[in-house]
Structures are given as structure tokens and as C-alpha cells.
Amino acid sequence: MNLEELEQRIALRARASADESYTAKLLARGMEKCAQKLGEEAVEAVIAAVRGDRAELVKEAADVLYHLLVVLKAAGTPLAEVMDELDNRTALSGLAEKAARKERG
Amino acid sequence: MNLEELEQRIALRARASADESYTAKLLARGMEKCAQKLGEEAVEAVIAAVRGDRAELVKEAADVLYHLLVVLKAAGTPLAEVMDELDNRTALSGLAEKAARKERG
């Protein structure tokens, strides 16, 4: 799976009833609740990372990605906009690094 | 760009010197610092989301994704493990939803 497929699954679940789907239920509770869950999962990922608990980090990182996409869904923001932002930033910084390497010869 | 390409770019930057690359510098400061940045960016994403500031949310969501991958890099955990975890979870919940739909006829 990739993140774009996860975005599609979330879009699909969002159309289910709140009884059937955790995603639909969370979205029905509104942006504050979605954002709160993102914040909580980030705290758990931070703790797992600092403790060096790799198995837990995998689970918490998955929770962060999932709830980040739910927040984007709640905001009506396509993941593609976020990936474009990342592409621009990291491509630029790649060029800057290349330029720096050339300067040093 | 997709998340796998971002993972590759981060792996590339990680090999640069801390002078040249923000990524290398952050990784050199250790896991606590990487995790702290992840937590801070998540807080900013939460605030942008709750305020309904979509332009800011795009930037902060990009920061969350980037710093999450830096934390995974610091932990030596491949993104693929996180995506597999997400695949298992959301596939299962898809089956559960399908079963629920059948039951209702």
C-alpha cells in the first residue's frame, strides 16, 4: 500500500455510516476531534521513538499517518497538495546541496 | 512525489555533512531531537487544522510527514513496515465493513 491508496480507503470509509466505520464516526465528530486524535497519536509516536521501542513506533507511526489523512479529509485538502509541497521543498534543498558541492569543487 | 521517494531523499541527505543538510544535522542531534521536532510539527498541524487555515495545514502536514520519516530513519525502521501495518489494519476493517453490509442484506 502507499499513502495515496490510504487516502482512497479513507474517502471510501467516510461515506459509510458512523456505526460501521471508525473513520466515518471520527469525521462526524468534527475537525477538533480529528485534530485531537492526530495530536495524541503524535505524542505516542514521540514516546515510542524516545524509548527506542521499534515495534511500538511502527504502530504509532501508522496511527499518525492515518489520522493525518483523516484531518486532511476533514479539511477537504487533497494529499497531493501536501506531496507537492514536500516535493518543492526537498527538490530545492537537493539543488542547494548540489550547488554547495560544486562551490567546494 | 510519493512517501517512498521522500524516504529515499532523506536517506540520501542523511549521508551528507551536518553543515550541508538540515536532515543530516537533525539526525546527528539524536533521536530525542528528531522526536521533539515531530511532536512540535504535529502541534502546529493541529492548530492549523482547528483554525481552518488550509494553506498553513498543507505546510504543517508536510512538516509532519517529513519529520515522521526522519524519526523512522533515526530508528532504522523502513517506511515499508509502517505501510504494511496500515495495509493490514485498513484491509481488515474493509472486510469487516463488507461483512456488515452483507448481514444487513
Added chain:
Amino acid sequence: MNLEELEQRIALRARASADESYTAKLLARGMEKCAQKLGEEAVEAVIAAVRGDRAELVKEAADVLYHLLVVLKAAGTPLAEVMDELDNRTALSGLAEKAARKERG
């Protein structure tokens, strides 16, 4: 010092110019910035706690208390309201515990 004195000091600083006082500067940047700082300091306190770094925890706990009072100031909420809330909750739970002890004999 106690928390009420800290609240008074923050109220005093809030009247200084933003050039002179970090507190005044932070308040001038608005609630989002004050709340963001609170979130960031909480993340740092969490990390210090999980790492078992007691010296760092003292500093980060101080930062959390300070920025929490700045947020209350920005909201125009007196600390006394928060302390009353705490009093009500913990007094109640004390009674509940006392009752439970009596029931068991």
C-alpha cells in the same frame, strides 16, 4: 514562589513593551503562538519524563507552567477558576474514596 505569584508576575510583564519582555512579546503574537509554545513545552516535558532526565524535567515542567499561565492570560481567564475546578474534582474524588473505604468496612 507559588503559581499565584507567577500569575502576578506574568500580568506585570504583559504591560511591558514587547522589546523588553518575552512575555509581552509572546502575548502580542496572539493566542495561536502562546498555545503553540504550550504544546511544544509539553512535548519536551514528556520527552524528559520518559527519558528519566530529572534535571531536564524540572526545567520543562517550569516551562509548561509558565506557558500555561501565559495562555490563561491571553484568554483572560484567571488561574483561580482553574484551581477551583481542580479543588472540586479532587475533593469529590477524595469523598468518593472515603465512601468506598467505609463500604468495605
Added chain:
Amino acid sequence: MNLEELEQRIALRARASADESYTAKLLARGMEKCAQKLGEEAVEAVIAAVRGDRAELVKEAADVLYHLLVVLKAAGTPLAEVMDELDNRTALSGLAEKAARKERG
């Protein structure tokens, strides 16, 4: 009530059984769980602050104070150390402000 009294109440509850007392139960789950709760409550306080929901902010600020003291208890760190740290910092910055006022005449 003041924060020192809350610290005493938490110390008292800590000696109860985990069945009777939320405080005792949380402490029994270990520092990671206490720190996680602190992080989660901070996220909720941030959200209440940014939304301008003052009634909710009072509750969440109370939760932050309570869970911060639980974390200090779990770490065996007296609140007095944190208050001394705050006293030193804010006293110093008061002197700096006074000096600045004198310079300007």
C-alpha cells in the same frame, strides 16, 4: 486550593489501591503512561485555547496541572524544585526589565 495542596492530595491518592484511585492506577501504569496523559491533555488545552472556548480551557488547564504533578510524582521530583526554577527565571527577567527601564531613564 493551591498547587502545593494538589501535590499533597496526589501524594495521598498515590498510596491508595489502583482500584480506588485514578491517581494510583495511573502511577501504577508507569511513567510512559503518565507522560502520555500529560501530552494528551496539553493537546486538548491547546485546542480549547485556539478555539477560544474558555469553559473548556479551564477544564483542560486543570487536567494539564493535575497530570504534570502526577508526572513529577512518578519521577520523584518535588514541585518545590520546579517553583524554585520558575522563581529564579522570572526574578532575573524582572531585574533585567528594571535595568532596561533605568537605562531609558
